[in-house]
Amino acid sequence: MSSENTASSQIQPANQGIANIAPYQTGKPIDELKRELGLDNIVKLASNENPLGCSPLATQAVRDELADVGRYPDGSGFKLKEKIVEVFDVEMSQITLGNGSNDILELVARTFVSSEDTVVYSQHAFAVYALATQAVGATGIEVPAKDFGHDLAAMAQAVRDDTRVVFLANPNNPTGTWFSETDFTAFMNTVPSRVLVVLDEAYVEYFPEYFNSLKFLEKYPNLLISRTFSKAYGLASLRVGFALASSEITDLINRVRQPFNVNSFALAAATAALGDQDFLHQTRTLNHAGMSQLEAGCAALGLSWIPSRANFLSICVSTDVERQGTKVFNDLLKLGVIVRPIAGYGMPDYIRVSIGTFTENKRFLEALSQVLQATE
Amino acid sequence: MSSENTASSQIQPANQGIANIAPYQTGKPIDELKRELGLDNIVKLASNENPLGCSPLATQAVRDELADVGRYPDGSGFKLKEKIVEVFDVEMSQITLGNGSNDILELVARTFVSSEDTVVYSQHAFAVYALATQAVGATGIEVPAKDFGHDLAAMAQAVRDDTRVVFLANPNNPTGTWFSETDFTAFMNTVPSRVLVVLDEAYVEYFPEYFNSLKFLEKYPNLLISRTFSKAYGLASLRVGFALASSEITDLINRVRQPFNVNSFALAAATAALGDQDFLHQTRTLNHAGMSQLEAGCAALGLSWIPSRANFLSICVSTDVERQGTKVFNDLLKLGVIVRPIAGYGMPDYIRVSIGTFTENKRFLEALSQVLQATE
Numbered sequence: 001m002s003s004e005n006t007a008s009s010q011i012q013p014a015n016q017g018i019a020n021i022a023p024y025q026t027g028k029p030i031d032e033l034k035r036e037l038g039l040d041n042i043v044k045l046a047s048n049e050n051p052l053g054c055s056p057l058a059t060q061a062v063r064d065e066l067a068d069v070g071r072y073p074d075g076s077g078f079k080l081k082e083k084i085v086e087v088f089d090v091e092m093s094q095i096t097l098g099n100g101s102n103d104i105l106e107l108v109a110r111t112f113v114s115s116e117d118t119v120v121y122s123q124h125a126f127a128v129y130a131l132a133t134q135a136v137g138a139t140g141i142e143v144p145a146k147d148f149g150h151d152l153a154a155m156a157q158a159v160r161d162d163t164r165v166v167f168l169a170n171p172n173n174p175t176g177t178w179f180s181e182t183d184f185t186a187f188m189n190t191v192p193s194r195v196l197v198v199l200d201e202a203y204v205e206y207f208p209e210y211f212n213s214l215k216f217l218e219k220y221p222n223l224l225i226s227r228t229f230s231k232a233y234g235l236a237s238l239r240v241g242f243a244l245a246s247s248e249i250t251d252l253i254n255r256v257r258q259p260f261n262v263n264s265f266a267l268a269a270a271t272a273a274l275g276d277q278d279f280l281h282q283t284r285t286l287n288h289a290g291m292s293q294l295e296a297g298c299a300a301l302g303l304s305w306i307p308s309r310a311n312f313l314s315i316c317v318s319t320d321v322e323r324q325g326t327k328v329f330n331d332l333l334k335l336g337v338i339v340r341p342i343a344g345y346g347m348p349d350y351i352r353v354s355i356g357t358f359t360e361n362k363r364f365l366e367a368l369s370q371v372l373q374a375t376e
Numbered sequence: 377m378s379s380e381n382t383a384s385s386q387i388q389p390a391n392q393g394i395a396n397i398a399p400y401q402t403g404k405p406i407d408e409l410k411r412e413l414g415l416d417n418i419v420k421l422a423s424n425e426n427p428l429g430c431s432p433l434a435t436q437a438v439r440d441e442l443a444d445v446g447r448y449p450d451g452s453g454f455k456l457k458e459k460i461v462e463v464f465d466v467e468m469s470q471i472t473l474g475n476g477s478n479d480i481l482e483l484v485a486r487t488f489v490s491s492e493d494t495v496v497y498s499q500h501a502f503a504v505y506a507l508a509t510q511a512v513g514a515t516g517i518e519v520p521a522k523d524f525g526h527d528l529a530a531m532a533q534a535v536r537d538d539t540r541v542v543f544l545a546n547p548n549n550p551t552g553t554w555f556s557e558t559d560f561t562a563f564m565n566t567v568p569s570r571v572l573v574v575l576d577e578a579y580v581e582y583f584p585e586y587f588n589s590l591k592f593l594e595k596y597p598n599l600l601i602s603r604t605f606s607k608a609y610g611l612a613s614l615r616v617g618f619a620l621a622s623s624e625i626t627d628l629i630n631r632v633r634q635p636f637n638v639n640s641f642a643l644a645a646a647t648a649a650l651g652d653q654d655f656l657h658q659t660r661t662l663n664h665a666g667m668s669q670l671e672a673g674c675a676a677l678g679l680s681w682i683p684s685r686a687n688f689l690s691i692c693v694s695t696d697v698e699r700q701g702t703k704v705f706n707d708l709l710k711l712g713v714i715v716r717p718i719a720g721y722g723m724p725d726y727i728r729v730s731i732g733t734f735t736e737n738k739r740f741l742e743a744l745s746q747v748l749q750a751t752e
Contacts, residue, residue: 011570011598014631015489021631030447047447047448049448069430099475111394114392194388236447238445255390255394259400260402265613265614269445
């Protein structure tokens with residue numbers, strides 16, 4: 001009841017926590033920089049996108065879908081789920097489709113977390129964990145990182161009676177840090193089984209030490225695994241991701257899911273993309289070579305970085321307050337190279353650079369060298 | 377706090393209201409019916425889609441967008457907003473983009489409604505109003521309809537101290553009913569200004585008695601107008617809609633909005649679609665002719681219907697419990713014609729049929745005649 005507001009001429013305030021949300025900072029679009037600087041040849045290494053685009057099979061699927069542009073998507077996502085069942089050896093009743101994995105993370109919070117609850121995540125972890133927590137008015141518990149990565153033992157300790165969800169990222173964005181199967185199972189064995197553990201594997205296709213987390217879905221009914229088509233599959237423009245969990249959890253989340261949350265083009269492209277393992281292989285090969293190129297380039301410039309298992313690298317560009325990540329980001333922009341400042345992640349000394357093609361990486365390293373010399 | 381659950385080996389239950397949500401019933405996809413019946417020539421008049429598809433300008437925009445399939449969408453939707461500003465004479469700060477207008481309706485509930493609040497909507501109104509209310513654990517107040525349409529005076533009376541949002545649809549789905557400018561302004565003058573009024577105009581492009589609701593945004597800062605590209609613009613597959621409201625309301629909703637809720641293809645297609653008034657004109661002309669065709673056909677079959685101002689017609693097919701809407705729906709399916717049973721909307725005697733092309737409408741009327749004769 002809010003009878004004290006009845007006489008007011010203003011609309012009632014928003015729900016708890018919402019007025020304090022600072023919206024997610026997206027990577028600067030190429031078009032916007034072109035507009036601002038009048039530059040034509042822009043390199044964008046800011047959003048961990050696949051420099052190869054997507055599989056040609058996915059492109060063709062998009063073209064084919066144009067015949068039915070006026071029709072609503074299949075709200076059940078039958079064909080994509082059928083393909084996920086085949087590729088990942090899960091049951092159809094374990095799959096939730098999302099408008100990107102961002103949608104999955106939010107659906108989890110909206111289904112299981114209310115304003116009296118807490119949610120646990122790591123320092124330097126993906127920003128959407130905190131945003132999804134705030135949007136349902138809950139309280140986030142940020143656990144200090146260890147060497148920029150998740151301190152799983154401390155995270156397990158941080159779980160309270162009112163904790164409903166723990167978000168883990170493996171590898172994590174924006175640090176590229178990772179954890180092992182042994183540490184993961186130790187964590188799962190410690191956390192109370194009433195707490196939902198969300199394992200965000202957005203970058204798992206790049207992860208050389210990948211362990212088959214899917215096999216733990218049966219052992220740990222409180223586990224939900226989140227995947228995306230936006231990174232290695234190269235479908236960021238289309239918005240599609242998915243969650244795998246128990247049938248019970250999946251059923252509840254799907255009651256909250258919008259009936260047509262994933263568009264037809266995304267459904268068709270993702271289905272086709274799962275059928276092209278060659279493209280994934282090319283993607284990994286290019287990423288591996290690019291990672292070596294960037295590491296060698298940073299070493300040559302005398303810079304340190306956080307070892308990464310994803311498709312980006314966070315580089316320490318600062319030795320004093322005069323030259324921090326945001327300044328380097330801005331200086332690089334003027335040279336037509338877009339990277340990501342990550343001061344918002346509590347890492348003011350770092351920039352995060354996505355791994356591009358050989359030429360894009362080279363252009364970045366040259367621009368970085370120029371910027372650093374100018375500020376020495 | 378929920379310490380009583382600590383010892384449980386089960387995951388904690390979902391948030392209030394969620395376990396009771398019955399997911400939205402979507403129109404049966406054509407592919408699914410083909411699979412089930414082995415039929416090839418299917419007519420789908422179940423989801424109020426545009427039988428003309430979309431503007432060729434929008435189709436071309438989708439093709440052009442393929443060049444950047446690996447890139448994230450512009451999270452600000454700059455170009456589409458710029459076009460909306462031009463076409464609808466609003467400020468950019470008044471626009472919220474949604475993953476379909478379903479997303480808009482949910483964003484409103486998530487921003488302004490909590491589990492202690494109530495939300496007012498009409499009997500026989502669009503199902504998502506109740507679903508969005510339940511998903512945030514709030515209580516819906518369903519106001520009895522008058523002649524299947526909104527009883528605006530009764531709805532204003534139904535507003536309580538704890539009411540945060542009223543959902544209005546003009547025209548309404550699935551009834552096709554509408555209200556006038558005079559009745560709308562009388563309603564707005566009665567409802568306390570602390571209550572947000574959502575005016576859902578998903579079908580407004582078909583509405584012959586359209587009054588310019590946008591001009592009331594200034595007069596009533598508690599008004600939000602919701603529009604979609606899924607109906608007259610023919611972009612249902614792509615998922616895009618928008619809201620217009622005060623800058624203050626828009627700012628709050630955008631804190632909850634997912635940063636990339638609208639995909640790149642939808643952004644590009646919607647921008648192009650707004651530039652093709654000829655296509656809208658063709659759409660209206662076809663719909664007008666189809667409405668006359670369906671009304672004449674129903675009259676010839678001795679059936680009554682609810683006068684509609686949208687792109688569908690709800691027809692009374694029952695005179696007794698033996699022949700209700702769901703039975704007629706199932707019988708039509710066997711003949712390859714998909715319509716929508718609306719028992720879930722408290723209208724068990726009715727079917728809702730979307731207006732198709734001349735040939736599709738004819739096929740529907742012939743199948744309906746056959747079905748009715750068989751059950752007489």
